Amino acid sequence: MASVPEVPAELAARIERFGSVRFDEYQDLALYGPDGFYERGGRAGRRGDFLTSPETGPLFGALVARYLDEVWRDLGEPDPFTVLDVGAGPGTLAKAVERAAPACSGALTYVLVERSAAQRALHPRHLALTAPEQAFPPEHDDGEDVPGVAAPDRGRGPRLVSLAELPQVPVRGVVFANELLDNVATRLLQRAPDGWDEVRVTLVDGVPSEVLVPADDAASAWADRTVGDDVGSGARLPYQEGAARWLRHALELLQAGRVLVVDYTATTPALAQRPVGQWLRTYRGHARGGSPLDAPGQQDLTVEVCADQLAAVRAPHRTTTQAAWLAGLGIDSLVEDGRRIWHERAHIGDLAAVAARSRVGEAEALLDTDGLGAFGVLEWRV
Numbered sequence: 001m002a003s004v005p006e007v008p009a010e011l012a013a014r015i016e017r018f019g020s021v022r023f024d025e026y027q028d029l030a031l032y033g034p035d036g037f038y039e040r041g042g043r044a045g046r047r048g049d050f051l052t053s054p055e056t057g058p059l060f061g062a063l064v065a066r067y068l069d070e071v072w073r074d075l076g077e078p079d080p081f082t083v084l085d086v087g088a089g090p091g092t093l094a095k096a097v098e099r100a101a102p103a104c105s106g107a108l109t110y111v112l113v114e115r116s117a118a119q120r121a122l123h124p125r126h127l128a129l130t131a132p133e134q135a136f137p138p139e140h141d142d143g144e145d146v147p148g149v150a151a152p153d154r155g156r157g158p159r160l161v162s163l164a165e166l167p168q169v170p171v172r173g174v175v176f177a178n179e180l181l182d183n184v185a186t187r188l189l190q191r192a193p194d195g196w197d198e199v200r201v202t203l204v205d206g207v208p209s210e211v212l213v214p215a216d217d218a219a220s221a222w223a224d225r226t227v228g229d230d231v232g233s234g235a236r237l238p239y240q241e242g243a244a245r246w247l248r249h250a251l252e253l254l255q256a257g258r259v260l261v262v263d264y265t266a267t268t269p270a271l272a273q274r275p276v277g278q279w280l281r282t283y284r285g286h287a288r289g290g291s292p293l294d295a296p297g298q299q300d301l302t303v304e305v306c307a308d309q310l311a312a313v314r315a316p317h318r319t320t321t322q323a324a325w326l327a328g329l330g331i332d333s334l335v336e337d338g339r340r341i342w343h344e345r346a347h348i349g350d351l352a353a354v355a356a357r358s359r360v361g362e363a364e365a366l367l368d369t370d371g372l373g374a375f376g377v378l379e380w381r382v
């Protein structure tokens with residue numbers, strides 16, 4: 001007899017209490033609950049479960065560092081200049097940005113915002129962290145320093161801080177989210193013959209199983225507005241309220257600067273025409289996993305990000321692809337430098353030569369129009 005997969009205790013308890021949970025609650029607990037995928041050690045990286053741009057090597061971080069300098073200069077070189085790297089994972093991007101030593105370094109407060117405690121525990125292993133109370137000292141309401149509490153020294157950055165949530169202080173700088181929003185839990189709606197259903201999850205003999213219930217009025221009205229009658233019965237849509245909420249919050253925190261989202265993006269009407277298994281995917285150990293209801297907590301659960309749902313919060317000032325964005329930041333010249341250094345030093349075979357050669361391969365992965373290069377880059381200016 002096949003064994004019944006283990007269901008995280010908190011998820012089982014919620015289902016026992018309410019009969020079923022909405023799909024977004026299921027996804028949230030499967031990813032971030034005490035026995036969720038990320039708390040069990042799931043992560044980005046070559047030794048992790050999936051490869052992201054920062055994990056291809058230091059080139060991506062060197063280009064992000066150039067982007068930070070562009071914004072810093074554009075804002076009039078503020079000090080502190082705060083970067084919120086949201087969904088920072090193990091901190092690989094932070095390390096690469098620090099190593100690239102951008103011009104803004106002296107003013108830089110770089111905050112790794114990471115929800116998973118297991119991943120936050122990795123930050124101090126390779127980064128010299130500043131305590132949050134030193135990086136964000138309390139201020140009076142009028143913005144004056146509190147006597148006896150030292151403000152961070154101007155020009156003495158970079159200060160690296162690790163937090164579980166977005167700091168509740170207004171900032172000047174950049175909110176950066178690389179492959180964050182595809183990992184934020186989504187509601188799932190399904191077209192019914194006479195309206196919309198919502199996907200919920202229950203347990204049948206201990207096995208996670210779907211139940212469809214009529215969607216509430218607000219969700220049905222949203223689905224009607226978004227795709228109308230254009231989809232047949234049984235078609236599914238992601239209703240990404242969580243991602244929209246996150247964007248609203250990020251925009252509110254920024255006094256001046258940019259929100260930059262990099263992710264695999266699509267539009268809601270386009271997803272409604274595709275089978276749900278194509279855009280709601282699971283990963284485990286660098287391979288595609290099973291159904292989203294299989295082995296909750298043991299596989300990553302990710303969804304293509306609907307750019308139209310983010311644009312409904314506020315229209316982005318710029319939408320482009322990762323390949324075009326990195327070209328604008330000068331990836332070609334960095335790769336040319338890499339080729340030159342490799343030719344000059346290949347016979348020595350030292351670290352500089354090896355790093356230069358690997359830069360060429362990293363660029364190919366970052367620009368691949370069938371992969372990371374096709375990712376959407378959305379920028380909001382405040």
Ligand SMILES: C[S@@+](CC[C@H](N)C(=O)[O-])C[C@H]1O[C@@H](n2cnc3c(N)ncnc32)[C@H](O)[C@@H]1O
Nearest residue numbers: 044052087088089113114115116178179180183
């Ligand atoms: C797909 S990983 C990407 C990691 C990293 N940005 C990269 O590109 O390699 C998404 C990360 O976002 C984190 N995360 C999800 N929701 C979050 C939130 N609301 N705040 C902070 N981190 C979050 C997850 O724990 C996970 O580490």
